[in-house]
Amino acid sequence: MRLAVVSPFLDRQHGTEMCIVEQIERLARREGWTIELYSQKVSGINGDQLIAGSARNPSGGIQWHKVLEIPGPHLLKFIWWFFANHWQRRRDWRSGEVRADLVYTPGTNCLDADVITVHIVFHAFYELARGELVLRRVPLKMWPRLIHRKLYYKLIMFLERRIYRDPRVRLVAVSNLIARQLQNYLGRTDAVVIPNTVDIARFNRVTCQARRAGLRQTFHFAENEFVLLLIGNDWKKKGLDSLLRAAARLIDYPLRLMVVGEDDARLYCSMVEKCGLQERISFEAPASDVLQFYAAADLYVGPSLEDGFNLPILEAMACGLPVIASVRTGASENITDGQTGLILSDPQNAELLAQLIRRLYEDEELRQRIGEAAADFVRANCGWDQNAERTRQLLEAIHISHSRP
Numbered sequence: 001m002r003l004a005v006v007s008p009f010l011d012r013q014h015g016t017e018m019c020i021v022e023q024i025e026r027l028a029r030r031e032g033w034t035i036e037l038y039s040q041k042v043s044g045i046n047g048d049q050l051i052a053g054s055a056r057n058p059s060g061g062i063q064w065h066k067v068l069e070i071p072g073p074h075l076l077k078f079i080w081w082f083f084a085n086h087w088q089r090r091r092d093w094r095s096g097e098v099r100a101d102l103v104y105t106p107g108t109n110c111l112d113a114d115v116i117t118v119h120i121v122f123h124a125f126y127e128l129a130r131g132e133l134v135l136r137r138v139p140l141k142m143w144p145r146l147i148h149r150k151l152y153y154k155l156i157m158f159l160e161r162r163i164y165r166d167p168r169v170r171l172v173a174v175s176n177l178i179a180r181q182l183q184n185y186l187g188r189t190d191a192v193v194i195p196n197t198v199d200i201a202r203f204n205r206v207t208c209q210a211r212r213a214g215l216r217q218t219f220h221f222a223e224n225e226f227v228l229l230l231i232g233n234d235w236k237k238k239g240l241d242s243l244l245r246a247a248a249r250l251i252d253y254p255l256r257l258m259v260v261g262e263d264d265a266r267l268y269c270s271m272v273e274k275c276g277l278q279e280r281i282s283f284e285a286p287a288s289d290v291l292q293f294y295a296a297a298d299l300y301v302g303p304s305l306e307d308g309f310n311l312p313i314l315e316a317m318a319c320g321l322p323v324i325a326s327v328r329t330g331a332s333e334n335i336t337d338g339q340t341g342l343i344l345s346d347p348q349n350a351e352l353l354a355q356l357i358r359r360l361y362e363d364e365e366l367r368q369r370i371g372e373a374a375a376d377f378v379r380a381n382c383g384w385d386q387n388a389e390r391t392r393q394l395l396e397a398i399h400i401s402h403s404r405p
Helices: 015-028 074-097 122-133 140-164 176-186 207-216 240-248 265-274 291-296 311-318 331-335 350-362 364-381 384-403
Strands: 002-006 034-039 051-052 060-066 102-106 117-118 170-173 226-231 255-260 283-284 301-303 324-325 343-345
Touching: 002 074, 015 060, 015 102, 015 311, 015 343, 015 384, 034 074, 034 364, 051 343, 060 074, 074 140, 102 176, 102 255, 102 384, 117 384, 122 140, 122 283, 122 301, 140 176, 170 384, 207 291, 207 364, 226 240, 240 255, 255 291, 255 324, 255 384, 301 331, 301 350, 311 324, 311 331, 311 364, 324 331, 324 350, 331 364, 343 350, 350 364
Parallel strands: 002 034, 002 102, 034 060, 051 060, 102 117, 117 170, 226 255, 226 301, 255 283, 301 324, 324 343
Antiparallel strands: none
16 A cells, blocks of 8 residues: 655644654554655654655655745645645656555645545634634734634635535544534534544553652642643633633642643733732643653643544543543543543533532542543553554555445
């Protein structure tokens, strides 16, 4: 099988991209499989498998075809990427250099994909974001950013209608939540659900416990402080507003908040000050060693307004952290409420979130029991080998169906 994988970048610091890395590394190790990777930037892939440039590996592996990247705002860069990857792949195929059996991509990266993994349905997300995109509600200086964001969403939704509604394209949803959204917004009832999983060799209770004391010192957390962790980009969507309001209701408790991501922390300065959390919150940049954040924390809080999966929830569970997960995130499908985590039924209800945090803070035995049960569940059910095997079976079945006259 020669599989063309199309993604603007791949690394291990972003959930969607890391999932593709985990899959293609395993697929490339299979006899007879070659991955033709079209991407602008690549990091975190096994160096023994990745071959860049014109060199070819007769035994397969991952062949990286670097697509030119341009500077500029995100919308312009995406439009360039969209057309550039089509042009480069068509050039390679016409020259005979690459003849892929199938084209596989996460999201709306190309018009000719055979199989698409869907991590987010922008039609659903836009329903939530719509209220934040009204120009009259924000200062004039923020209009360019808001207009840019709205145009980007509109473009992606146009591509969703153009691509996802095509019955010739097979859709893979990363959760039942995404499958329902594909049906409700785009009329696709045939999406195959292959949930995201986690690297259980890397994320585990033993490693986290061994590193905990040193990392608590590194982040300057006192032993009696109860550290709440949230990881991800687009903090508005991840529910940071609700978390801040909930923490403000627990100001008498020794809480600390650690928020990890690439968003601009300055946008939350006024809210942090209003909630009286200036001395209790730290904003951290993403790191390849994401395990350090889980090891230093006491509770993972994921009050997402809408999230196709939210991989950090599963990673935190694997590490033995108790978690609070919004019912509107796909990862909550892995949680039995009260046994392997707590489910937040309304992510915009800060008082309800505060009650759940208080419940776990005050009951150490419950935290311990939930954390252990969560780690056991993930170890038994959520490895990348299972995910990659199901993906392989699906890709091979589609390839066979395409080969029939």
